[in-house]
Amino acid sequence: xxxxxxxxxxxxxxxxxxxxxxxxxxxxxxxxxxxxxxxxxxxxxxxxxxxxxxxxxxxxxxxxxxxxxxxxxxxxxxxxxxxxxxxxxxxxxxxxxxxxxxxxxxxxxxxxxxxxxxxxxxxxxxxxxxxxxxxxxxxxxxxxxxxxxxxxxxxxxxxxxxxxxxxxxxxxxxxxxxxxxxxxxxxxxxxxxxxxxxxxxxxxxxxxxxxxxxxxxxxxxxxxxxxxxxxxxxxxxxxxx
Amino acid sequence: xxxxxxxxxxxxxxxxxxxxxxxxxxxxxxxxxxxxxxxxxxxxxxxxxxxxxxxxxxxxxxxxxxxxxxxxxxxxxxxxxxxxxxxxxxxxxxxxxxxxxxxxxxxxxxxxxxxxxxxxxxxxxxxxxxxxxxxxxxxxxxxxxxxxxxxxxxxxxxxxxxxxxxxxxxxxxxxxxxxxxxxxxxxxxxxxxxxxxxxxxxxxxxxxxxxxxxxxxxxxxxxxxxxxxxxxxxxxxxxxxxxxxxxxxxxxxxxxxxxxxxxxxxxxxxxxxxxxxxxxxxxxxxxxxxxxxxxxxxxxxxxxxxxxxxxxxxxxxxxxxxxxxxxxxxxxxxxxxxxxxxxxxxxxxxxxxxxxxxxxxxxxxxxxxxxxxxxxxxxxxxxxxxxxxxxxxxxxxxxx
Numbered sequence: 001x002x003x004x005x006x007x008x009x010x011x012x013x014x015x016x017x018x019x020x021x022x023x024x025x026x027x028x029x030x031x032x033x034x035x036x037x038x039x040x041x042x043x044x045x046x047x048x049x050x051x052x053x054x055x056x057x058x059x060x061x062x063x064x065x066x067x068x069x070x071x072x073x074x075x076x077x078x079x080x081x082x083x084x085x086x087x088x089x090x091x092x093x094x095x096x097x098x099x100x101x102x103x104x105x106x107x108x109x110x111x112x113x114x115x116x117x118x119x120x121x122x123x124x125x126x127x128x129x130x131x132x133x134x135x136x137x138x139x140x141x142x143x144x145x146x147x148x149x150x151x152x153x154x155x156x157x158x159x160x161x162x163x164x165x166x167x168x169x170x171x172x173x174x175x176x177x178x179x180x181x182x183x184x185x186x187x188x189x190x191x192x193x194x195x196x197x198x199x200x201x202x203x204x205x206x207x208x209x210x211x212x213x214x215x216x217x218x219x220x221x222x223x224x225x226x227x228x229x230x231x232x233x234x235x236x237x238x239x240x241x
Numbered sequence: 242x243x244x245x246x247x248x249x250x251x252x253x254x255x256x257x258x259x260x261x262x263x264x265x266x267x268x269x270x271x272x273x274x275x276x277x278x279x280x281x282x283x284x285x286x287x288x289x290x291x292x293x294x295x296x297x298x299x300x301x302x303x304x305x306x307x308x309x310x311x312x313x314x315x316x317x318x319x320x321x322x323x324x325x326x327x328x329x330x331x332x333x334x335x336x337x338x339x340x341x342x343x344x345x346x347x348x349x350x351x352x353x354x355x356x357x358x359x360x361x362x363x364x365x366x367x368x369x370x371x372x373x374x375x376x377x378x379x380x381x382x383x384x385x386x387x388x389x390x391x392x393x394x395x396x397x398x399x400x401x402x403x404x405x406x407x408x409x410x411x412x413x414x415x416x417x418x419x420x421x422x423x424x425x426x427x428x429x430x431x432x433x434x435x436x437x438x439x440x441x442x443x444x445x446x447x448x449x450x451x452x453x454x455x456x457x458x459x460x461x462x463x464x465x466x467x468x469x470x471x472x473x474x475x476x477x478x479x480x481x482x483x484x485x486x487x488x489x490x491x492x493x494x495x496x497x498x499x500x501x502x503x504x505x506x507x508x509x510x511x512x513x514x515x516x517x518x519x520x521x522x523x524x525x526x527x528x529x530x531x532x533x534x535x536x537x538x539x540x541x542x543x544x545x546x547x548x549x550x551x552x553x554x555x556x557x558x559x560x561x562x563x564x565x566x567x568x569x570x571x572x573x574x575x576x577x578x579x580x581x582x583x584x585x586x587x588x589x590x591x592x593x594x595x596x597x598x599x600x601x602x603x604x605x606x607x608x609x610x611x612x613x614x615x616x617x618x619x620x621x622x623x624x625x626x627x628x629x630x631x632x633x634x635x636x637x638x639x640x641x
Contacts, residue, residue, distance in 0.1 A: 048639075051639055052636050052639070055559070055639060057559065057634075057635050057636045057639070058636070083558070083561050083562075083563065084561065086559060086560065086561045086635075087560065087561020088561070092559055092560060092638070092639065094556075094638060094639060098552060098553070098556045098638060100245075100553050100556065100557070101252065101553065102245075102248045102249040102251070102252035102253070103243075103245075103248055107243055107248070110243075111243070111560070111562075112560055112561070114242050114243060115242070115560070115561050115562055115563075115566070116561075120242070120243060143252075159560070169639075171639045
């Protein structure tokens with residue numbers, strides 16, 4: 001499979017001298033297009049810092065990161081517009097849906113293509129298509145407060161996918177859900193990853209979903225180790241949970 | 242691109258409109274204060290316009306007759322009338338007093354003017370009901386704001402006057418409505434003494450061997466008669482002949498008559514720049530304070546609204562929304578609040594202006610200035626919230 005995102009020897013140090021904090025000490029990971037991987041790690045392991053680097057929220061101190069063929073960071077590079085990178089290349093799914101409460105479902109999803117410069121009509125057309133794919137088109141005119149938790153999460157997934165980003169970062173997307181719903185969300189993300197050829201990284205503590213990952217990165221003390229999840233399905237079963 | 246500000250306002254329109262109404266009442270007070278100031282200037286100009294004079298001849302070295310007491314003998318008008326460039330000249334008296342009417346006290350400015358000929362300076366230039374004064378005594382014309390009606394009897398000092406005509410916008414510089422009497426009646430009202438004072442004055446005169454020489458009672462009678470009345474006026478109003486230069490006529494009167502003469506421009510300066518100046522500064526201070534309070538309220542409201550949306554702003558920033566889009570959203574909300582506030586304020590000020598005891602003049606130009614000021618204040622007030630929003634770290638959306 002073609003490569004979605006790759007990071008090599010990513011280092012992030014906060015501060016300098018005696019007070020320097022080495023949050024990431026040389027992280028390596030890669031996720032292919034259409035693949036869903038898990039990222040786990042205890043508190044203070046550097047997980048949040050890695051997520052911020054992957055999400056182009058902060059710049060690493062050194063290392064290399066590519067999304068598809070595009071080099072995002074390289075040693076000595078100064079990234080110009082992180083905001084545009086996030087808008088065009090990365091989708092986000094949060095622990096809570098965090099939909100914009102004053103926009104209806106369609107506009108919550110259409111906002112991203114609008115920000116990318118598409119016309120309102122075109123953006124809404126794309127949003128509705130995605131809402132249909134995620135089976136929430138019937139709530140297109142509803143406000144977020146009128147949706148159930150599951151519907152809100154689907155709309156959040158639609159928002160993450162609407163600009164067809166090569167990478168989606170999902171931060172604890174199943175934390176507030178019971179087992180059945182949590183597994184359903186992971187199943188949906190697997191389907192979407194394949195359908196839209198998107199690399200999805202799910203940051204999680206959720207024991208219920210860890211076995212579903214084909215590949216799992218564990219981060220400890222700022223270094224990632226790839227490991228096979230205990231009781232995980234074989235490669236052929238990935239995403240079919 | 243959709244309007245994020247518009248959607249947010251529509252989403253919480255009730256709260257937004259109520260806040261706008263509250264702000265609007267404050268803006269209404271501000272507009273009314275400006276209207277009070279304009280009303281004072283308009284009253285002063287109406288006083289000058291309606292006097293029909295081009296020149297005001299007053300006691301030497303005084304700012305009379307409106308800003309300072311001024312007393313001239315009424316005969317002063319005769320030589321002035323004969324001077325080159327003078328069309329008409331007439332003495333006037335002004336006296337502000339309380340008049341009891343139907344159980345209430347009405348504060349009026351009693352104006353004594355010469356009514357022998359129509360069109361003399363000092364007369365009310367127009368009537369809205371009734372007729373002008375035609376008898377030498379005991380008739381009056383009142384401004385409609387006094388509340389008097391045709392046929393009403395009003396008592397001024399010891400004499401009772403019948404209202405024969407009504408006029409309008411005839412007010413003093415302080416906004417008191419005018420009551421016109423014949424010059425003789427007004428002089429009596431202004432200068433007459435009460436009975437006790439007359440008795441005491443006559444006793445003192447009689448006790449003086451100079452004023453009451455033995456064997457010659459005619460001297461005492463003559464002195465008492467001279468003391469009984471007054472032939473003084475507060476000013477002589479002059480209209481200049483067509484084609485004459487008021488400044489030149491004023492200079493000629495000053496040179497020959499030992500009086501002070503003011504032109505229209507000078508009198509306007511006395512009324513507006515001297516008499517109203519302190520009130521204007523007072524109102525100006527209120528306007529500044531109200532503007533600051535309005536700005537603080539808008540800043541607080543917009544800041545609170547923004548802080549309440551920190552998570553949404555973080556999400557917007559994370560998904561790639563430009564800072565200027567977020568700043569624009571906050572700015573538009575502040576301007577929207579100002580727009581609602583101004584509309585409510587304008588309506589409120591127009592509604593309650595007629596209930597003010599003094600004239601409140603709401604000029605369209607002031608409304609335009611007020612609108613621009615409100616928008617500028619709202620824009621400035623939004624800066625704090627914009628600053629807070631731009632400081633929001635997009636990482637807050639991903640729990641960092």
